[in-house]
Amino acid sequence: MPCAGCRDDVESLDFTMAFQPIFDAEHGRVWGHEALVRGPGGESAMSVLGQVNDRNRYRFDQDCRVRAIELAARLFPAEDDLRLSINFMPNAVYEPVACLRATLAAAARVGFPLASLVFELTEDERVDEPEHLVAIVDEYRRQGFTMAVDDFGAGHAGLSRLVDLRPDLVKIDMHLVRGIDTDASRQAVVQAVVVMASTLDVVVLAEGVETEAEYATLLDLGVPLFQGYWFGRPTLEALSPVHPRAQHPELDRTSHEAEPQPDEPRHGDDARPVEDRPGLRRDGDGPRDEGDDQQDGTADDGTRDGAAGLSAHAPTVARPAHQGTSYRRLLASCGPFGSTQKSSARSSSRPPFR
Structure with missing residues (x-):
C-alpha cells in the first residue's frame, strides 16, 4: 500500500551525483x-536543492537514493567491498517500510548489496516526532543498513540522538575539525566524543579535513575514518583517488613545508555555512555537507585543495584510555576493519561494518 508521499503527478528534478x-x-x-x-x-x-519543496520532497529523496545506487553499482569495483553513503531526509519518510521499496528495488535490480549501504541522518534537519525517527532507524537497521548521524556536534539534539538512536557511525562536524591541530579546545571536545563513542561501540568519522596537520592530530585523538578535501574532492559520476600521503601509517609533523594556499577563501563542501547545507546530503534537504555531502551547496572549485601541507607542528595528544578495549573490537568488526562481530547485545540487530 503506497504511503502518503507517493504521488505520480510530481516531476523528478534533473540532477546527478558526485562521489567523495x-x-x-x-x-x-x-x-x-x-x-x-x-x-x-x-x-x-x-x-x-533550491528546487526542493514540500510537494516534491518525497520524490526527490527517493530519486536521490536510486540514482546513487545505480551509479555506485557501475563505478565501485566489486573486489573492493566499498560502502555507499547516502543522505536521507527523515521528513520525507512517511512510512519506513513503504518508503524503502524503491531503494530495495534499485539495489536488487543492479545487484548492489544492502549491507554496503550507509544512510546518514543529518543533525541539521529538525524532526518534530522523535518516535517516528526511531522507527525509521529501527527499520533501516532491520534491513541490514549501517546507520550514521551526520554533522555530529552541530544542529539539533546531538547527544539526544546519539543516546536514542544508537547509530553505528557518527560524523564529527567540520566546525570541530577546522584548525584542530592548533586548538586545544577542539582537541578536548573531539577526544571526549571519541571516548564516548568507544563506550557506546560507535565508530567515529571526521569530516571536512582540509590539511595534513588536521589529519595527524585527529589520528592522535583516535579517529579511524576520514573525509574531506585533503583526502579527495567530490568527482562527478566518478571515483576520486585519495591523497598519497594519507596512506602513510605515520605522518611526519615537522619535516614538511606548508604548500601555498589558493587565494579563494574556504567555502564549499568543507566550509559551507550551516544554513546553506542541504540536510539530505544527497544532498537533500536540510543542510549538511562534509566535503560535499550529497547536497552541499557549493561548487567544487571554490574550496581549498586537499594538497595543503603542514603550516604548524601538530601537537601530539594522548589517545583515550578506552582505545584498546571496546573501541578496538568495534573497529575489528567494521568493513575493511575485519570480520569480527560486535560483542554487545545489540550485535544481533546492528549490521557489522564488514
Missing part, C-alpha cells in the same frame, strides 16, 4: 564513498 572518498586510516584504504547531489552539468548542490 571516505578513508580508513586503520588499514590505509578507501572505506567507501559518499554520494553528493549535483546539477546534471556539475552545478552546485544548491542549484538542485
Whole structure:
C-alpha cells in the first residue's frame, strides 16, 4: 500500500551525483564513498536543492537514493567491498517500510548489496516526532543498513540522538575539525566524543579535513575514518583517488613545508555555512555537507585543495584510555576493519561494518 508521499503527478528534478572518498586510516584504504547531489552539468548542490519543496520532497529523496545506487553499482569495483553513503531526509519518510521499496528495488535490480549501504541522518534537519525517527532507524537497521548521524556536534539534539538512536557511525562536524591541530579546545571536545563513542561501540568519522596537520592530530585523538578535501574532492559520476600521503601509517609533523594556499577563501563542501547545507546530503534537504555531502551547496572549485601541507607542528595528544578495549573490537568488526562481530547485545540487530 503506497504511503502518503507517493504521488505520480510530481516531476523528478534533473540532477546527478558526485562521489567523495571516505578513508580508513586503520588499514590505509578507501572505506567507501559518499554520494553528493549535483546539477546534471556539475552545478552546485544548491542549484538542485533550491528546487526542493514540500510537494516534491518525497520524490526527490527517493530519486536521490536510486540514482546513487545505480551509479555506485557501475563505478565501485566489486573486489573492493566499498560502502555507499547516502543522505536521507527523515521528513520525507512517511512510512519506513513503504518508503524503502524503491531503494530495495534499485539495489536488487543492479545487484548492489544492502549491507554496503550507509544512510546518514543529518543533525541539521529538525524532526518534530522523535518516535517516528526511531522507527525509521529501527527499520533501516532491520534491513541490514549501517546507520550514521551526520554533522555530529552541530544542529539539533546531538547527544539526544546519539543516546536514542544508537547509530553505528557518527560524523564529527567540520566546525570541530577546522584548525584542530592548533586548538586545544577542539582537541578536548573531539577526544571526549571519541571516548564516548568507544563506550557506546560507535565508530567515529571526521569530516571536512582540509590539511595534513588536521589529519595527524585527529589520528592522535583516535579517529579511524576520514573525509574531506585533503583526502579527495567530490568527482562527478566518478571515483576520486585519495591523497598519497594519507596512506602513510605515520605522518611526519615537522619535516614538511606548508604548500601555498589558493587565494579563494574556504567555502564549499568543507566550509559551507550551516544554513546553506542541504540536510539530505544527497544532498537533500536540510543542510549538511562534509566535503560535499550529497547536497552541499557549493561548487567544487571554490574550496581549498586537499594538497595543503603542514603550516604548524601538530601537537601530539594522548589517545583515550578506552582505545584498546571496546573501541578496538568495534573497529575489528567494521568493513575493511575485519570480520569480527560486535560483542554487545545489540550485535544481533546492528549490521557489522564488514
